[in-house]
Amino acid sequence: MDYMTDMARMCAEARAGAAALQAAGEEGRTRALKAMAQAIRAASADILAANAREVEAARQKGADKAFADRLTLDEERLNAVADGVATIAEQDDPVGVEKRRWTRPNGLEIAEVSIPLGVIGVIFESRPNVAADAAALCVRAGNGVILRGGSEAAGTTQEIVKAVRTGLAEAGLPEGTVQTPPDAGRGWVTALLALDEGGADLVIPRGGKPLIAHVREHAKVPVLSHLDGICHVYVDARADARKAIDIVLDSKMRRTGVCNAAETLLIDRACASDLLPRLARALEEKGCELRGDEAARSIVPSMNAASEEDWDTEYLDAILSVRVVDGADAAMDHIARHGSGHTEVIVTEDETTAQRMISGIDAAVIMHNASSAFSDGGEFGYGGEIGIATGRLHARGPVGAAQLTTNKYVVHGEGQIRG
Structure with missing residues (x-):
């Protein structure tokens, strides 16, 4: 042929x-x-x-x-x-x-x-x-x-x-x-x-x-x-607990095999002892395997130990890595080292923290108090998408019809010459 x-x-x-x-x-x-x-x-x-x-x-x-x-x-x-x-x-x-x-x-x-x-x-x-x-x-x-x-x-x-x-x-x-x-x-x-x-x-x-x-x-x-969908959910000390649980569950477990599913949970140390057991219980009840760092496992001993490889893995499965971090700056540092530029979620009621993270995180889509599942062309109102572009050229984020066009310049004159 x-x-x-x-x-x-x-x-x-x-x-x-x-x-x-x-x-x-x-x-x-x-x-x-x-x-x-x-x-x-x-x-x-x-x-x-x-x-x-x-x-x-x-x-x-x-x-x-x-x-x-x-x-x-x-x-x-x-x-x-x-x-x-x-x-x-x-x-x-x-x-x-x-x-x-x-x-x-x-x-x-x-x-x-x-x-x-x-x-x-x-x-x-x-x-x-x-x-x-x-x-x-x-x-x-x-x-x-x-x-x-x-x-x-x-x-x-x-x-x-x-x-x-x-x-x-x-x-x-x-x-x-x-x-x-x-x-x-x-x-x-x-x-x-x-x-x-x-x-x-x-x-x-x-x-x-x-x-x-x-x-x-x-x-x-x-x-x-687009490359991997290594998407993070960061739960801040000023997060609403109910929102955090709902958002983490939906981001991870709605459909585990899609690129906008969360693969890592980052939780602020200031709220981890209270909120992480509740998050873990809700996830484990849905059949999610948790792989935590030492701090996370000291709070929820049922977690498996996370390896360094876990932070860079797109599971596309009911597995979630968990890390306890010292606030927004540490979360942004983790995302900068391990994120794929796809979608990042910030859960906080503190607008100053939210805006600082929105400005500081390099990703195609950033969600504030919303599930990563909404990182989708259909949910953006495009009807569908060809993918989520994580590069910088020619488009970034959900690729709909508007992103499948280019430009031309039309110049109207009245006899002008450059001479």
Whole structure:
């Protein structure tokens, strides 16, 4: 199989689809998204059947609980996927937005306007819902998209893309706007990363460290990615105890296999003797294993001992490391050394402490008195997300439709020359 030739063809079709999306305008893109949502609902039986086969195959191969959870689509989750696409259809269109306008002393009027990126390649692993989220966000932003899912969810991805393409066709737009390779062979990833001329304008990998490292090493095109989701919850001495317990439980145990789940609890020494036993009891009752430092274990002896490796581990499981710290400064120091720049949570009623930590912590998302579970494109009102970008370019935080655009400058004059 000639991966390079076939990938070049797919990118060309996606680029032609992007041009059609731009020509269709906001109304046409909205119509397409509504049709895509309807088509996903209509294809639910085929999508869920393919997913059930793949989940069972993964379990037969010994997949752990967290992996199986990321892979699984049930009726409720698939309805949420379709609802997300429909929500994106109702969002403000990010294309053609005039971000600012100014006039120079020479009379030139300059406007900064948002435009689509072009063709976006999305490489993902075990989350088949990413196919629908990415396709919808790219269509909303006027982009073509190449979707390459992992082998463990290849059938589910194919069924979702089939439904999305049906919706595009019903809206009078090219099916080729959304592409996926016919199989999950690694050659497709190699070709997508290597095709710098006539290929994708941006590649977004969504998966574990090995995938991210591979994409960064081999891509000849810009890459937008996130690393580990090593998220912390800091409970301050001035925290409301009820809020702290609820936030820690939700941040850790709502879904343990997602990147916005908390992996480390930092608790102020000034409140640890009173509050940590209550937190530990609530977590252990939910089936969470706790791994504490010496100070934490002196308060809650049932904890296992944490190793240095634990502070740098994204468990994606019902495991939480616990450290007792001497206030906000020590918490910020720990986060600076061990955080991944994803999401950090501050629980305190002291506004001065909260603002100091918000200013001092380097992360894409910082929550004050709210669960890390809200670090999510859907919860931000984006309808969905392609991922949480932890770098500094081109976007940071949840990547929705608006983050899938770039700018052009439109300059109006009256015959001015520079001379």
